Amino acid sequence: MQQWSNWSGSVVATPAREVTVAGEDQLSDLIRSSEAPLRPVGAGHSFTPVAAVEGGTLLRLAGFDEVVVLPDDAAGQKRVRIGAGQTLGHLTSELHPLGQALKNMGDIDDQTVAGALGTATHGTGLQFGCYPSMLQALTLIDGTGRKQVLSRERDVDLFRAMAVGIGTGGVLTEAVINTVAPYRLDRMRYTMPIHDLLAEFDSRMSAARNVEFYYITGSGLALITESRETNADLIARPADKDQEGLAQLRLTSRLTQFSPALRRMALGMAIKSHAKEHFIEDWHLAFPTDREGIRFNEAEYHLPIEVGPEAIRRVIDVVERDFRNVYFPLEVRTVKADDLMLSPFQGRDSVSIAVHHEAGKPFKALLAAVERIFAEYDGRPHWGKMHSLKAADLRRLYPDFDLAVEARRHLDPKGLFLTPYMQALLAQ
Ligand SMILES: Cc1cc2nc3c(=O)[nH]c(=O)nc-3n(C[C@H](O)[C@H](O)[C@H](O)COP(=O)(O)OP(=O)(O)OC[C@H]3O[C@@H](n4cnc5c(N)ncnc54)[C@H](O)[C@@H]3O)c2cc1C
Numbered sequence: 025m026q027q028w029s030n031w032s033g034s035v036v037a038t039p040a041r042e043v044t045v046a047g048e049d050q051l052s053d054l055i056r057s058s059e060a061p062l063r064p065v066g067a068g069h070s071f072t073p074v075a076a077v078e079g080g081t082l083l084r085l086a087g088f089d090e091v092v093v094l095p096d097d098a099a100g101q102k103r104v105r106i107g108a109g110q111t112l113g114h115l116t117s118e119l120h121p122l123g124q125a126l127k128n129m130g131d132i133d134d135q136t137v138a139g140a141l142g143t144a145t146h147g148t149g150l151q152f153g154c155y156p157s158m159l160q161a162l163t164l165i166d167g168t169g170r171k172q173v174l175s176r177e178r179d180v181d182l183f184r185a186m187a188v189g190i191g192t193g194g195v196l197t198e199a200v201i202n203t204v205a206p207y208r209l210d211r212m213r214y215t216m217p218i219h220d221l222l223a224e225f226d227s228r229m230s231a232a233r234n235v236e237f238y239y240i241t242g243s244g245l246a247l248i249t250e251s252r253e254t255n256a257d258l259i260a261r262p263a264d265k266d267q268e269g270l271a272q273l274r275l276t277s278r279l280t281q282f283s284p285a286l287r288r289m290a291l292g293m294a295i296k297s298h299a300k301e302h303f304i305e306d307w308h309l310a311f312p313t314d315r316e317g318i319r320f321n322e323a324e325y326h327l328p329i330e331v332g333p334e335a336i337r338r339v340i341d342v343v344e345r346d347f348r349n350v351y352f353p354l355e356v357r358t359v360k361a362d363d364l365m366l367s368p369f370q371g372r373d374s375v376s377i378a379v380h381h382e383a384g385k386p387f388k389a390l391l392a393a394v395e396r397i398f399a400e401y402d403g404r405p406h407w408g409k410m411h412s413l414k415a416a417d418l419r420r421l422y423p424d425f426d427l428a429v430e431a432r433r434h435l436d437p438k439g440l441f442l443t444p445y446m447q448a449l450l451a452q
Pocket residue numbers: 031063064065066067068069070071074075085108129130131132134135136137138139140141142143144145146147189190191192194195196197315406408409
């Protein structure tokens with residue numbers, strides 16, 4: 025059979041078969057007639073084996089790309105019903121002309137709706153939760169082939185258990201999400217010494233609608249991006265130079281590996297020539313960036329916001345001292361708390377700290393070093409990014425972990441969606 029691999033190449037698996045379904049009835053029939061394990065896959069952009077299946081059925085959705093505007097809800101909020109198989113890029117290009125927008129987005133729009141919801145994918149901004157926090161209802165075909173429509177209002181516990189689904193419990197076919205009116209973003213990027221930024225962390229991270237920063241290891245400099253809503257005229261987005269910048273970082277890091285002082289100077293010069301950027305674009309064109317050059321692996325943990333500056337300082341110290349070949353920047357974002365059982369943001373406003381390393385390079389030692397720090401702050405890992413936690417660790421971090429596992433067992437009593445990886449994660 026054909027080998028399957030994720031985006032970065034860090035996960036490979038050989039399913040016994042790949043099946044594509046184009047409608048809910050076909051999906052129910054497939055589920056009823058399949059042996060375990062069966063895994064739904066989106067765009068394969070997760071760095072962990074959450075979508076992988078060895079020897080079983082790899083399931084893809086074809087179609088499932090409807091976008092239907094619904095009447096406003098009781099609170100006067102906009103709502104749309106969306107198919108779960110489409111990419112975020114397809115969704116946003118459909119929403120915009122309909123007078124609808126997502127409140128927030130992450131770095132790219134290549135993921136599928138189901139994939140982005142399934143791992144609690146997020147952007148940045150303390151007023152904004154992860155994608156599943158936009159959910160009002162979700163429709164899935166459960167492990168027995170039955171259609172389940174779970175509403176936030178009516179099915180409180182099952183909904184809270186399945187809103188961050190990690191591809192277990194059922195296959196998501198559509199969702200109802202809250203939307204807002206389209207908006208325009210004024211986006212600017214500039215550099216600042218990391219020590220100054222961390223000293224003013226709270227005010228810097230709330231200085232605009234969306235704030236995030238990259239720390240270029242070895243440079244002492246952070247690259248901050250701020251976005252503000254505006255009614256001003258468009259200013260064309262300059263050609264994306266991030267990939268060019270990365271190639272330059274790689275070269276500079278290699279050439280100056282043995283001299284931190286030389287590295288700091290060379291990086292300072294390289295960054296200043298790439299740093300400044302300013303444009304005004306409509307929301308769906310402003311958020312996504314280009315990540316298609318040098319591929320990478322990534323680990324990202326979500327920590328209580330209060331510990332942000334201290335934890336970030338410690339991660340920087342370890343990476344700069346022990347991992348000098350890591351030239352990909354660290355990425356720092358903030359995310360609003362929610363009430364979803366398996367959301368890493370459940371019950372706490374969070375700071376997200378991510379380390380990246382070139383795809384194909386050993387990641388294990390780097391991961392172990394940063395995980396030691398994250399563990400001290402009760403960090404919760406992104407479900408789709410590298411981590412080493414198993415059910416026993418996760419149970420300590422998620423107050424409703426057992427309730428979520430129970431809900432999954434109820435929806436998938438035979439364990440159709442469980443691979444050994446998912447079993448170890450969810451202790452089923
Ligand atoms: C370049 C890059 C940039 C990224 N940027 C961000 C970012 O800005 N913010 C962030 O938080 N994350 C980011 N990620 C991580 C990414 O958003 C998540 O890993 C996301 O889950 C990937 O979506 P996907 O469609 O590729 O799903 P996959 O990786 O294919 O699957 C993810 C999970 O969803 C499940 N799933 C897929 N389809 C269904 C379905 N129909 N029903 C039920 N379950 C399903 C799978 O079984 C799996 O458990 C990035 C990843 C990459 C590679």
